[in-house]
Amino acid sequence: MSLRRAAIPIVLTAAIGVTAHSHVAAAADSADSGPPIVTISVPEALSAQAELGQKTYEANCVSCHGRNAAGRDGVAPPLVHVLYEPGHHDDESFQRAVARGVRTHHWRFGDMPPVEGLTQDDVAAIVAYVRELQRANGIW
Ligand code: HEC
Numbered sequence: 852m853s854l855r856r857a858a859i860p861i862v863l864t865a866a867i868g869v870t871a872h873s874h875v876a877a878a879a880d881s882a883d884s885g886p887p888i889v890t891i892s893v894p895e896a897l898s899a900q901a902e903l904g905q906k907t908y909e910a911n912c913v914s915c916h917g918r919n920a921a922g923r924d925g926v927a928p929p930l931v932h933v934l935y936e937p938g939h940h941d942d943e944s945f946q947r948a949v950a951r952g953v954r955t956h957h958w959r960f961g962d963m964p965p966v967e968g969l970t971q972d973d974v975a976a977i978v979a980y981v982r983e984l985q986r987a988n989g990i991w
Contacts, residue, residue: 885923891931893919894987897980904980907973911966920981928958931984936991945978946971 897905908920915927922929934940934957953963985991 885917885926887917887919887929888922888924889929889931891919891921891929891984892987894983897983900976901980901983904976904978907969908977908980911969912977915963920984925960927960927963930981931988931990933990935981936985937982938991942975942978945981946974949974949977 908916912920915923916930917923917927920930922932928934948963949966949969952965955962
């Protein structure tokens with residue numbers, strides 16, 4: 852009998868894990884769920900490249916990583932975060948994430964799928980945008 856009881860929490864935990872994973876795609880469709888994870892100061896001005904990057908970011912990444920890359924609770928992490936500073940995630944790691952997707956390792960939001968239809972220049976502009984946000988928020 853005690854064996855049977857012990858099994859219940861394990862099964863529940865597994866079910867929650869599965870729900871959390873499928874939540875990524877579902878929550879990304881709803882602009883209302885997933886409040887920001889960090890508070891961001893928006894820089895007064897962006898470089899021309901970063902401005903371009905912001906547009907591309909808002910078309911391709913904002914649904915998960917949130918406005919101003921502040922993350923979305925339950926969906927995806929903030930990119931304005933010490934984890935993603937250049938010394939830890941260099942520009943190439945952004946290119947890789949977009950081209951190949953990301954297997955979840957730092958957070959519990961599930962995997963990031965590859966993002967189709969972006970050139971390396973598009974991603975370089977997104978990186979410029981994210982770096983300027985990081986700078987404005989004292990990340991590096
Ligand atoms: C469907 C949701 C989704 C979309 C769309 C998305 N991401 Fe992600 N991204 C995630 C999640 C979730 C993670 C965290 C994975 C983990 O646990 O480390 C992540 C992680 C990352 C990382 C960290 C990579 C690493 O090596 O750890 C970068 C960089 C990134 N995303 C950039 C982008 C950019 C740029 C875009 C838009 C072109 C984008 N993401 C679009 C969900 C998304």
